[in-house]
Amino acid sequence: MPELPEVETIKRGLEKKIVGLSVTSVEVLTPRSFQGDPGNLIGKTIAQVWRRGKMLGIDLSNDCTLLIHLKMSGQLVLVEDQERFIGGHPTADMYEDLPNRSTRVIFSIRTGQKISKLYFNDQRKFGWIKLGNLTSDFGYLISGLGPEPLDKNFTWQILRKSLFRHPNLPVKAALMDQSVIAGIGNIYASESLFLAKIDPRRRVKDLTDLEFKALKSSIVKALSLGIKHSGATRRNFITVEGLRGGFLDVANVYGRDKESCKVCGSKIQKITQSGRSTYFCQKCQD
Protein backbone atom coordinates (compact mmCIF):
# COMPACT_ATOMS: atom_id res chain seq x y z
CA MET A 1 0.00 0.00 0.00
CA PRO A 2 0.57 3.41 0.32
CA GLU A 3 3.06 3.96 3.10
CA LEU A 4 3.25 7.00 5.37
CA PRO A 5 4.10 9.55 2.64
CA GLU A 6 1.36 8.30 0.32
CA VAL A 7 -1.26 8.32 3.09
CA GLU A 8 -0.08 11.76 4.20
CA THR A 9 -0.43 12.98 0.62
CA ILE A 10 -4.01 11.72 0.54
CA LYS A 11 -4.72 13.17 3.96
CA ARG A 12 -3.57 16.63 2.87
CA GLY A 13 -5.43 16.40 -0.40
CA LEU A 14 -8.63 15.38 1.29
CA GLU A 15 -8.64 17.79 4.19
CA LYS A 16 -8.41 20.88 2.04
CA LYS A 17 -11.42 19.76 0.01
CA ILE A 18 -13.90 17.93 2.20
CA VAL A 19 -13.72 19.39 5.70
CA GLY A 20 -17.00 21.10 6.48
CA LEU A 21 -18.97 19.27 3.82
CA SER A 22 -21.77 16.84 4.56
CA VAL A 23 -22.31 13.29 3.42
CA THR A 24 -25.49 12.80 1.40
CA SER A 25 -25.20 9.15 0.43
CA VAL A 26 -23.00 6.08 0.65
CA GLU A 27 -22.98 3.24 -1.86
CA VAL A 28 -21.24 0.08 -0.80
CA LEU A 29 -20.49 -1.92 -3.94
CA THR A 30 -18.26 -4.49 -2.25
CA PRO A 31 -19.57 -5.38 1.21
CA ARG A 32 -16.29 -6.71 2.57
CA SER A 33 -14.63 -3.34 1.93
CA PHE A 34 -16.91 -1.45 4.35
CA GLN A 35 -17.69 -2.40 7.93
CA GLY A 36 -20.36 -0.58 9.88
CA ASP A 37 -23.73 0.97 9.12
CA PRO A 38 -23.40 3.45 6.26
CA GLY A 39 -26.73 4.93 7.33
CA ASN A 40 -24.97 6.50 10.31
CA LEU A 41 -23.10 8.75 7.92
CA ILE A 42 -25.99 10.39 6.15
CA GLY A 43 -26.34 14.06 6.91
CA LYS A 44 -23.17 14.18 8.99
CA THR A 45 -20.56 16.88 8.52
CA ILE A 46 -16.88 16.10 8.01
CA ALA A 47 -15.02 17.65 10.92
CA GLN A 48 -11.42 16.54 10.50
CA VAL A 49 -9.05 14.37 8.50
CA TRP A 50 -6.03 12.79 10.17
CA ARG A 51 -3.35 10.14 9.72
CA ARG A 52 -1.70 7.71 12.11
CA GLY A 53 0.92 5.48 10.55
CA LYS A 54 -0.62 4.14 7.37
CA MET A 55 -4.16 4.64 8.63
CA LEU A 56 -6.39 7.51 7.65
CA GLY A 57 -9.18 8.87 9.82
CA ILE A 58 -12.15 11.02 8.89
CA ASP A 59 -14.01 12.36 11.91
CA LEU A 60 -17.69 13.17 11.53
CA SER A 61 -19.70 15.81 13.35
CA ASN A 62 -21.24 13.18 15.58
CA ASP A 63 -19.10 10.68 17.42
CA CYS A 64 -18.30 8.67 14.34
CA THR A 65 -14.98 8.15 12.62
CA LEU A 66 -14.28 6.57 9.26
CA LEU A 67 -11.06 4.61 9.70
CA ILE A 68 -9.41 3.69 6.42
CA HIS A 69 -6.56 1.34 5.57
CA LEU A 70 -5.59 1.24 1.90
CA LYS A 71 -3.37 -1.84 2.20
CA MET A 72 -1.69 -2.65 -1.15
CA SER A 73 -3.94 -1.17 -3.81
CA GLY A 74 -6.43 1.19 -2.19
CA GLN A 75 -7.16 4.62 -3.66
CA LEU A 76 -9.26 7.57 -2.54
CA VAL A 77 -10.17 9.79 -5.47
CA LEU A 78 -12.33 12.87 -5.23
CA VAL A 79 -14.27 13.99 -8.28
CA GLU A 80 -15.63 17.43 -7.63
CA ASP A 81 -18.99 18.41 -9.00
CA GLN A 82 -17.54 21.21 -11.12
CA GLU A 83 -15.42 18.82 -13.12
CA ARG A 84 -18.49 17.04 -14.34
CA PHE A 85 -20.11 20.09 -15.84
CA ILE A 86 -17.48 22.60 -16.88
CA GLY A 87 -16.32 21.37 -20.26
CA GLY A 88 -16.88 17.76 -19.43
CA HIS A 89 -13.90 16.20 -17.67
CA PRO A 90 -11.05 18.72 -17.61
CA THR A 91 -8.88 16.22 -15.79
CA ALA A 92 -10.09 13.17 -17.64
CA ASP A 93 -6.62 11.94 -18.54
CA MET A 94 -5.55 11.98 -14.91
CA TYR A 95 -7.82 9.10 -14.03
CA GLU A 96 -10.04 6.75 -15.89
CA ASP A 97 -13.78 7.19 -15.68
CA LEU A 98 -15.22 6.40 -12.29
CA PRO A 99 -16.65 4.25 -10.97
CA ASN A 100 -14.59 1.45 -12.47
CA ARG A 101 -14.20 -2.28 -11.83
CA SER A 102 -12.10 -1.58 -8.72
CA THR A 103 -14.55 0.84 -7.10
CA ARG A 104 -15.71 -0.56 -3.75
CA VAL A 105 -17.45 2.36 -2.03
CA ILE A 106 -18.78 5.71 -3.27
CA PHE A 107 -19.44 8.62 -0.92
CA SER A 108 -21.51 11.54 -2.15
CA ILE A 109 -20.56 14.77 -0.46
CA ARG A 110 -22.45 18.03 -0.65
CA THR A 111 -21.21 21.58 -0.62
CA GLY A 112 -24.03 23.99 -1.21
CA GLN A 113 -25.85 22.53 -4.15
CA LYS A 114 -22.87 20.77 -5.66
CA ILE A 115 -22.40 17.08 -5.11
CA SER A 116 -18.86 15.72 -5.19
CA LYS A 117 -18.04 12.05 -5.12
CA LEU A 118 -15.32 10.33 -3.16
CA TYR A 119 -14.40 6.96 -4.64
CA PHE A 120 -12.73 4.21 -2.65
CA ASN A 121 -11.11 1.96 -5.26
CA ASP A 122 -9.21 -1.15 -4.30
CA GLN A 123 -8.20 -3.62 -6.96
CA ARG A 124 -7.07 -6.35 -4.57
CA LYS A 125 -9.77 -5.88 -1.90
CA PHE A 126 -7.25 -6.01 0.95
CA GLY A 127 -8.12 -2.51 2.11
CA TRP A 128 -10.99 -1.55 4.36
CA ILE A 129 -13.09 1.27 5.67
CA LYS A 130 -14.57 0.93 9.14
CA LEU A 131 -17.22 3.21 10.60
CA GLY A 132 -17.35 3.45 14.36
CA ASN A 133 -16.26 5.25 17.48
CA LEU A 134 -12.55 6.02 17.54
CA THR A 135 -11.99 5.15 21.19
CA SER A 136 -14.37 2.31 21.78
CA ASP A 137 -14.23 0.61 18.36
CA PHE A 138 -10.78 1.40 16.99
CA GLY A 139 -8.61 1.76 20.07
CA TYR A 140 -7.04 -1.64 19.57
CA LEU A 141 -6.01 -0.77 16.01
CA ILE A 142 -4.32 2.46 16.99
CA SER A 143 -2.80 1.70 20.37
CA GLY A 144 -0.48 -0.99 19.06
CA LEU A 145 1.27 1.35 16.65
CA GLY A 146 4.82 2.47 17.26
CA PRO A 147 5.97 6.13 17.30
CA GLU A 148 5.28 8.53 14.45
CA PRO A 149 8.64 9.05 12.74
CA LEU A 150 7.86 12.62 11.70
CA ASP A 151 6.89 13.76 15.20
CA LYS A 152 9.14 16.33 16.85
CA ASN A 153 9.79 14.02 19.77
CA PHE A 154 10.97 11.09 17.65
CA THR A 155 14.60 10.61 18.65
CA TRP A 156 17.26 8.10 17.76
CA GLN A 157 17.05 6.74 21.31
CA ILE A 158 13.35 6.08 20.84
CA LEU A 159 14.11 4.42 17.52
CA ARG A 160 16.76 2.24 19.12
CA LYS A 161 14.54 1.20 22.00
CA SER A 162 11.70 0.50 19.61
CA LEU A 163 13.81 -1.56 17.22
CA PHE A 164 15.12 -3.58 20.14
CA ARG A 165 11.73 -5.22 20.40
CA HIS A 166 13.27 -7.44 17.73
CA PRO A 167 17.00 -7.60 18.46
CA ASN A 168 17.57 -10.63 16.28
CA LEU A 169 15.65 -9.50 13.22
CA PRO A 170 17.36 -8.04 10.19
CA VAL A 171 16.92 -4.30 10.59
CA LYS A 172 14.86 -4.06 7.40
CA ALA A 173 12.24 -6.48 8.69
CA ALA A 174 12.14 -4.70 12.05
CA LEU A 175 11.58 -1.33 10.38
CA MET A 176 8.50 -2.67 8.63
CA ASP A 177 6.85 -3.82 11.86
CA GLN A 178 4.15 -1.23 12.56
CA SER A 179 4.47 -1.71 16.31
CA VAL A 180 8.11 -0.65 16.04
CA ILE A 181 7.58 2.47 13.92
CA ALA A 182 4.32 3.51 12.33
CA GLY A 183 4.19 4.10 8.60
CA ILE A 184 7.32 2.56 7.11
CA GLY A 185 6.76 -0.06 4.40
CA ASN A 186 8.77 -1.78 1.74
CA ILE A 187 9.81 1.25 -0.28
CA TYR A 188 10.86 3.58 2.52
CA ALA A 189 12.57 0.82 4.51
CA SER A 190 14.96 0.22 1.62
CA GLU A 191 15.42 3.91 0.96
CA SER A 192 16.07 4.79 4.62
CA LEU A 193 18.66 2.05 4.98
CA PHE A 194 20.43 3.23 1.85
CA LEU A 195 20.62 6.80 3.13
CA ALA A 196 21.92 5.50 6.48
CA LYS A 197 24.46 3.28 4.68
CA ILE A 198 23.30 0.22 6.60
CA ASP A 199 23.05 -3.25 5.08
CA PRO A 200 19.39 -4.33 5.39
CA ARG A 201 20.49 -7.79 6.54
CA ARG A 202 22.26 -6.49 9.65
CA ARG A 203 20.63 -7.58 12.89
CA VAL A 204 19.22 -4.88 15.12
CA LYS A 205 21.41 -5.91 18.06
CA ASP A 206 24.56 -5.43 15.99
CA LEU A 207 23.92 -1.80 15.11
CA THR A 208 25.97 0.92 16.77
CA ASP A 209 24.55 4.09 18.30
CA LEU A 210 26.11 5.99 15.44
CA GLU A 211 24.10 3.85 13.06
CA PHE A 212 20.87 4.33 15.00
CA LYS A 213 21.44 8.09 14.77
CA ALA A 214 22.05 7.87 11.05
CA LEU A 215 19.01 5.65 10.61
CA LYS A 216 16.76 8.02 12.50
CA SER A 217 17.68 11.01 10.37
CA SER A 218 17.58 8.91 7.21
CA ILE A 219 14.05 7.76 7.96
CA VAL A 220 12.95 11.35 8.45
CA LYS A 221 14.74 12.35 5.26
CA ALA A 222 13.28 9.57 3.12
CA LEU A 223 9.72 10.03 4.38
CA SER A 224 9.88 13.81 3.99
CA LEU A 225 11.18 13.48 0.46
CA GLY A 226 8.35 11.07 -0.25
CA ILE A 227 5.79 13.61 0.92
CA LYS A 228 7.51 16.35 -1.06
CA HIS A 229 7.04 14.27 -4.20
CA SER A 230 3.42 13.38 -3.38
CA GLY A 231 4.32 9.77 -2.70
CA ALA A 232 5.54 6.85 -4.76
CA THR A 233 3.59 5.29 -7.60
CA ARG A 234 4.66 1.83 -8.68
CA ARG A 235 1.32 0.38 -9.72
CA ASN A 236 -1.81 1.61 -8.03
CA PHE A 237 -1.13 4.66 -5.94
CA ILE A 238 -2.70 7.93 -7.04
CA THR A 239 -3.50 11.12 -5.19
CA VAL A 240 -6.96 12.43 -4.37
CA GLU A 241 -6.69 14.41 -7.62
CA GLY A 242 -5.89 11.25 -9.57
CA LEU A 243 -2.20 12.02 -10.08
CA ARG A 244 0.82 9.75 -9.79
CA GLY A 245 3.36 10.30 -7.05
CA GLY A 246 6.88 11.16 -8.20
CA PHE A 247 9.06 9.75 -5.45
CA LEU A 248 10.36 6.76 -7.38
CA ASP A 249 11.99 9.15 -9.85
CA VAL A 250 14.31 10.31 -7.09
CA ALA A 251 14.60 7.04 -5.15
CA ASN A 252 18.10 5.66 -4.76
CA VAL A 253 17.49 1.92 -4.69
CA TYR A 254 13.85 0.83 -4.70
CA GLY A 255 12.88 -0.78 -7.98
CA ARG A 256 16.35 -0.08 -9.41
CA ASP A 257 17.93 -3.53 -9.34
CA LYS A 258 20.47 -4.06 -12.11
CA GLU A 259 20.80 -0.30 -12.43
CA SER A 260 23.85 1.48 -11.11
CA CYS A 261 24.04 3.17 -7.73
CA LYS A 262 23.67 6.92 -7.98
CA VAL A 263 26.43 7.35 -5.41
CA CYS A 264 29.12 4.80 -6.25
CA GLY A 265 28.08 3.39 -9.61
CA SER A 266 28.05 -0.25 -8.58
CA LYS A 267 25.08 -2.45 -9.33
CA ILE A 268 21.98 -2.27 -7.10
CA GLN A 269 21.07 -5.64 -5.59
CA LYS A 270 17.61 -7.11 -5.14
CA ILE A 271 17.14 -9.78 -2.48
CA THR A 272 14.18 -11.33 -0.67
CA GLN A 273 13.72 -10.83 3.06
CA SER A 274 10.74 -12.36 4.84
CA GLY A 275 8.94 -12.68 1.57
CA ARG A 276 9.42 -9.10 0.42
CA SER A 277 11.88 -7.56 -2.02
CA THR A 278 14.71 -5.53 -0.59
CA TYR A 279 16.90 -3.27 -2.71
CA PHE A 280 20.31 -2.03 -1.64
CA CYS A 281 23.81 -1.13 -2.72
CA GLN A 282 26.33 -3.65 -1.52
CA LYS A 283 29.16 -1.15 -1.71
CA CYS A 284 27.48 1.83 -0.02
CA GLN A 285 25.74 -0.21 2.67
CA ASP A 286 27.76 -2.49 4.97
Added chain:
DNA sequence: TGCCCCCTGCAG
Protein backbone atom coordinates in the same frame (compact mmCIF):
# COMPACT_ATOMS: atom_id res chain seq x y z
C1' DT B 1 10.07 -16.03 13.52
C1' DG B 2 8.54 -17.60 9.00
C1' DC B 3 5.16 -19.08 6.02
C1' DC B 4 0.62 -18.96 3.83
C1' DC B 5 -3.18 -16.46 2.83
C1' DC B 6 -6.45 -12.81 1.57
C1' DC B 7 -7.27 -10.79 -4.04
C1' DT B 8 -6.65 -8.91 -8.90
C1' DG B 9 -4.07 -7.76 -12.81
C1' DC B 10 0.11 -6.77 -15.20
C1' DA B 11 4.90 -7.78 -16.90
C1' DG B 12 8.07 -11.07 -18.41
Added chain:
DNA sequence: CTGCAGGGGGCA
Protein backbone atom coordinates in the same frame (compact mmCIF):
# COMPACT_ATOMS: atom_id res chain seq x y z
C1' DC C 1 1.95 -19.47 -18.16
C1' DT C 2 4.50 -18.03 -13.59
C1' DG C 3 5.90 -14.49 -10.66
C1' DC C 4 5.31 -10.37 -8.56
C1' DA C 5 3.09 -6.02 -6.40
C1' DG C 6 3.26 0.50 -1.37
C1' DG C 7 0.20 -4.78 3.76
C1' DG C 8 -0.52 -7.46 7.45
C1' DG C 9 -3.39 -11.17 10.06
C1' DG C 10 -3.25 -15.92 11.53
C1' DC C 11 -1.10 -19.94 12.20
C1' DA C 12 2.56 -23.49 13.49
